[in-house]
Amino acid sequence: MNALLTCSGVDAGYVPGCPVLRDVNITLEAGQVLALLGPNGAGKTTLMLTIAGLQAPLAGSIGLGGVPVRPGSPRAAVKAGLVLVPDDRSLFKELTVAENLRLASRRGSTTTETIFEYFPELKRRVKVTAGNLSGGEQQMLAIGRALMQDPKVLLVDELSMGLAPVIVEKLLPVIRKVADDTGAAVVLVEQHVMLALEIADTAIVLAHGDVALHGDAKALAADETQIERAYLGQATHS
Numbered sequence: 013m014n015a016l017l018t019c020s021g022v023d024a025g026y027v028p029g030c031p032v033l034r035d036v037n038i039t040l041e042a043g044q045v046l047a048l049l050g051p052n053g054a055g056k057t058t059l060m061l062t063i064a065g066l067q068a069p070l071a072g073s074i075g076l077g078g079v080p081v082r083p084g085s086p087r088a089a090v091k092a093g094l095v096l097v098p099d100d101r102s103l104f105k106e107l108t109v110a111e112n113l114r115l116a117s118r119r120g121s122t123t124t125e126t127i128f129e130y131f132p133e134l135k136r137r138v139k140v141t142a143g144n145l146s147g148g149e150q151q152m153l154a155i156g157r158a159l160m161q162d163p164k165v166l167l168v169d170e171l172s173m174g175l176a177p178v179i180v181e182k183l184l185p186v187i188r189k190v191a192d193d194t195g196a197a198v199v200l201v202e203q204h205v206m207l208a209l210e211i212a213d214t215a216i217v218l219a220h221g222d223v224a225l226h227g228d229a230k231a232l233a234a235d236e237t238q239i240e241r242a243y244l245g246q247a248t249h250s
């Protein structure tokens with residue numbers, strides 16, 4: 013197995029000695045999608061911020077392709093290929109779709125045309141300011157902007173935030189396609205558990221500061237009781 017992203021014994025949190033999450037171990041290969049699940053306040057965003065270098069881990073280490081990523085350095089994380097789509101999407105609301113994409117562009121292979129192949133809606137809205145897009149279009153733009161940075165690991169926090177389920181059903185398969193096409197590994201925080209498990213390879217449920225469940229997405233989708241117990245912090249690792 014060729015690990016792309018590794019989290020080894022990661023404690024995540026904001027105050028030394030008081031971790032929000034303890035002993036997180038993740039191994040993700042190129043092109044794999046991991047659904048990161050759990051109740052409100054379980055620490056999903058905290059883990060995403062930690063992987064993206066915006067919070068230094070309180071313990072443990074994060075590596076990319078076997079190389080440790082400098083802890084707590086967003087710049088080092090982006091340079092290594094870890095790209096976060098934050099839950100607030102962080103778009104430049106006064107700038108157009110084209111301008112948002114152009115600003116994110118690196119000298120990589122991804123062009124705006126590639127982004128428009130994933131999200132044809134954005135092509136039709138290319139001159140519209142981000143602030144005037146619908147919620148779903150804003151999420152498409154946020155993901156598109158991340159893709160312009162040629163991520164090795166794409167971190168998508170709360171894809172469905174504020175979106176109707178029908179939009180989420182449309183966006184999640186695009187995330188799967190991105191992983192399949194580009195070989196990027198994806199960590200996806202998602203409240204629509206069953207929809208997330210449909211497109212994921214593996215899943216983790218965080219609860220009460222621990223990894224309550226970690227297993228194959230299809231197997232977990234077939235056993236809703238196990239997921240429910242994990243949300244309550246009652247399950248053991250599968």
Ligand SMILES: Nc1ncnc2c1ncn2[C@@H]1O[C@H](COP(=O)(O)OP(=O)(O)OP(=O)(O)O)[C@@H](O)[C@H]1O
Pocket residue numbers: 026032050051052053054055056057058059
């Ligand atoms: N900047 C911060 N400083 C201190 N504690 C924080 C900070 N941000 C979040 N927390 C705490 O960390 C814990 C986990 O929060 P986090 O936002 O990571 O959970 P989450 O699983 O993403 O929740 P949700 O599903 O509601 O977004 C919570 O107890 C929260 O109060």
